[in-house]
Amino acid sequence: MAIIGSRRRNGLIAASLVAPFVLTFALVFAYPTLEVIRLSFTDSPLIGDGEWIGLENYRNLLSDRLFYTSVSNNAYFLLLTVVPTTALALGMALLVNSLKGRWQAFVLALFFLPYILPVSVVTQIWIWITDFQFGVVQPVIALFTGEPVSVFRNPFWVMPTIAFVTIWWVNGFNVLLFIAGLRNIPPELYEAAAIDGATKRQRFFKITWPLLWPITVLVLTLQLILQLKIFDQVYLLSQGGPFNTSYVPLLLVYREAFQLNHGGYASAVALVIFVMILVVSVLQFQLLRVVGRR
Amino acid sequence: MTGARRIENLALTTAGVAAAFAWVFPLYWALATSLRSEKRVVGEEAGLFPDEFNLAAYIDALFNTQIARWYFNSIGTSLIITGLVIVSGMMCAYAISQMRFPGRRLLYGIVLASFMIPAQALIVSQFILMNDLGLVNTWAGIILPQLIVPIVIIVYKQFFDAVPLEMREAVVLDGGGEYTLLFRLYLPLNWGITTALAIITFIGAWNSFLWPFLIVTTEDMMTVPVGITQVTDVFGVKYARLMAVALLAAMPVALAYLIFQRRVTEAVMISSGIKG
Numbered sequence: 382m383a384i385i386g387s388r389r390r391n392g393l394i395a396a397s398l399v400a401p402f403v404l405t406f407a408l409v410f411a412y413p414t415l416e417v418i419r420l421s422f423t424d425s426p427l428i429g430d431g432e433w434i435g436l437e438n439y440r441n442l443l444s445d446r447l448f449y450t451s452v453s454n455n456a457y458f459l460l461l462t463v464v465p466t467t468a469l470a471l472g473m474a475l476l477v478n479s480l481k482g483r484w485q486a487f488v489l490a491l492f493f494l495p496y497i498l499p500v501s502v503v504t505q506i507w508i509w510i511t512d513f514q515f516g517v518v519q520p521v522i523a524l525f526t527g528e529p530v531s532v533f534r535n536p537f538w539v540m541p542t543i544a545f546v547t548i549w550w551v552n553g554f555n556v557l558l559f560i561a562g563l564r565n566i567p568p569e570l571y572e573a574a575a576i577d578g579a580t581k582r583q584r585f586f587k588i589t590w591p592l593l594w595p596i597t598v599l600v601l602t603l604q605l606i607l608q609l610k611i612f613d614q615v616y617l618l619s620q621g622g623p624f625n626t627s628y629v630p631l632l633l634v635y636r637e638a639f640q641l642n643h644g645g646y647a648s649a650v651a652l653v654i655f656v657m658i659l660v661v662s663v664l665q666f667q668l669l670r671v672v673g674r675r
Numbered sequence: 676m677t678g679a680r681r682i683e684n685l686a687l688t689t690a691g692v693a694a695a696f697a698w699v700f701p702l703y704w705a706l707a708t709s710l711r712s713e714k715r716v717v718g719e720e721a722g723l724f725p726d727e728f729n730l731a732a733y734i735d736a737l738f739n740t741q742i743a744r745w746y747f748n749s750i751g752t753s754l755i756i757t758g759l760v761i762v763s764g765m766m767c768a769y770a771i772s773q774m775r776f777p778g779r780r781l782l783y784g785i786v787l788a789s790f791m792i793p794a795q796a797l798i799v800s801q802f803i804l805m806n807d808l809g810l811v812n813t814w815a816g817i818i819l820p821q822l823i824v825p826i827v828i829i830v831y832k833q834f835f836d837a838v839p840l841e842m843r844e845a846v847v848l849d850g851g852g853e854y855t856l857l858f859r860l861y862l863p864l865n866w867g868i869t870t871a872l873a874i875i876t877f878i879g880a881w882n883s884f885l886w887p888f889l890i891v892t893t894e895d896m897m898t899v900p901v902g903i904t905q906v907t908d909v910f911g912v913k914y915a916r917l918m919a920v921a922l923l924a925a926m927p928v929a930l931a932y933l934i935f936q937r938r939v940t941e942a943v944m945i946s947s948g949i950k951g
Contacts, residue, residue: 391774391775391776392776392777394774394852394853394854395770395774395776395779395853396776398766398767398769398770398774398853398857399766399767399770399771399782401759401762401763401766401767402763402764402766402767402828403767403782405763405819405822405823406785406789406823408804408819409801409804409819409820409822409823410789410792410797410820410823412800412804413797413800413801413804414792414797414800416800416803416804417796417797417799417800420799420800420803427799427802427803428803428806473694476687476690476691476694477691479687479691480687480688480691481684481688484688484691484692486936487692487695488691488692488694488695489940490933490936491695491696491698491699492695492698493932493940494699494702494929494932495698495699495701495702497878497882497928497929497931497932497939498882498925498928498929499881499882499884499899499900499924499925499928500882500884500900501884501900501901501903501904501921501924502900502903502921502922502924502925504904505903505904505917505918505920505921506701506702506704506705506918506921507701509704509705509708509914509917509918510701510704512914514717515716515717515914517704517723549698549701554943557940557943557944558944558947561944599947599948603947606793610793610795612795612885613884613885617904631795634795634798634799635798638798638799638802639802639889644799644803647799648799648800651795651796651797651798651799652796654793654795654796655792655793655796658793658796659791662791
């Protein structure tokens with residue numbers, strides 16, 4: 382009896398400990414997850430009830446040209462950000478790692494600083510820097526094009542510029558991960574290699590690169606997932622324009638739900654994005670692991 | 676150190692510092708702009724170097740925008756989010772790590788799985804829910820969906836798992852229950868990671884944009900990152916004020932980072948699963 386009683390008491394205490402998280406989770410996470418699935422099969426507006434329409438939303442999605450445009454724009458954005466930021470971060474981490482003492486901390490702090498800023502602060506600053514009339518970088522842009530460019534209103538420049546701003550914003554995080562990885566490499570390996578007369582190049586490709594591979598996989602995966610669901614900076618910099626050249630899937634969710642009042646359709650788009658993120662990240666993770674093992 | 680090594684070091688340091696300054700040039704430029712008069716900002720004579728110390732843009736921002744109000748909203752919601760996330764996460768992690776109860780593995784599985792669900796996929800249904808509960812344009816509406824931060828539970832569990840059993844037994848022999856154990860032993864042993872997690876949770880809450888942007892429709896309920904995108908002027912853009920507002924918005928997180936630099940980097944590394 383006493384054991385059963387104490388077990389029950391134990392259960393109650395455990396329940397009281399997990400309750401705050403579990404109840405919040407059920408309300409604002411689990412329920413909305415089920416709801417978004419249900420809504421995607423209805424023609425609900427954002428506010429109010431709708432009818433069950435089966436797969437209609439998904440059928441419409443397949444013939445929605447804006448959806449295809451947004452997916453291909455996002456794919457282009459991935460191309461412009463994921464590998465470039467990983468390579469840049471690795472270079473910057475190697476540079477930071479070769480510095481000594483106080484300088485190392487100082488340079489790392491400056492590299493990392495943009496990452497902790499709110500997205501809207503980042504976009505406001507870059508909007509000012511790239512201002513068509515008064516932007517401080519316009520002379521630099523003019524070096525390449527011969528004239529100032531209104532970067533966020535230009536179909537060619539809009540995506541690369543948003544990618545550039547995004548890299549500036551998040552790169553510090555990747556630098557930090559690489560530095561942690563570099564510090565985990567035992568210095569004896571380099572000492573042994575130096576005794577064996579290995580060149581700098583050999584030391585990088587035979588020691589640093591292979592031992593850093595797990596971190597590289599981590600950075601690539603995190604960036605891929607992050608850049609698959611961009612919204613904030615695109616909305617703030619270009620609103621998806623010009624001529625939908627920077628329109629991305631989450632912008633479609635936002636427009637359909639909050640501006641066109643199509644809650645059901647927006648839910649279907651959101652679910653498709655969700656599944657895409659899941660599939661891509663699982664696939665990439667497996668793929669990079671297999672490549673890394675070789 | 677040989678002469679060649681010394682020169683190499685000097686060259687590397689110079690390169691590193693130059694690259695770092697170039698990297699934060701946008702922030703320098705925002706600061707320089709904010710300290711100029713609106714006229715000079717768009718004038719011919721505005722050079723690359725600071726040439727004015729004019730606080731007019733900041734005064735304009737404080738009195739002619741609602742930034743004080745947004746600060747109030749941001750500080751309030753971010754502090755409440757941080758407190759609730761840390762306490763609920765710690766309690767849940769303690770139960771998962773130290774107690775045996777039915778559903779324990781399932782619960783941890785759900786925590787790990789929810790880590791993979793992009794919150795952006797839930798904005799539509801979360802908004803409908805908050806609207807049904809009458810929480811649009813309220814602090815509760817801003818706060819609630821931001822309370823799910825699975826990484827806090829995952830990190831706490833790792834740290835609690837590592838606490839030696841003997842320490843636990845000593846408290847149990849003294850008649851301490853689970854709550855005593857958590858708040859008198861496990862929490863004090865883990866103050867370091869608690870501050871680190873609290874700081875990054877606060878920075879994350881302060882910076883969050885999409886959700887507050889959706890759930891708030893009136894200017895007086897906006898948080899700082901959402902509000903600053905609303906600062907416009909009927910006579911065109913006032914750039915000095917725009918930059919002053921942006922820098923004021925960045926100040927709390929920038930200060931938190933600069934003061935607690937080591938804790939922040941530690942927390943970022945631990946929550947990415949690199950150290951721990």
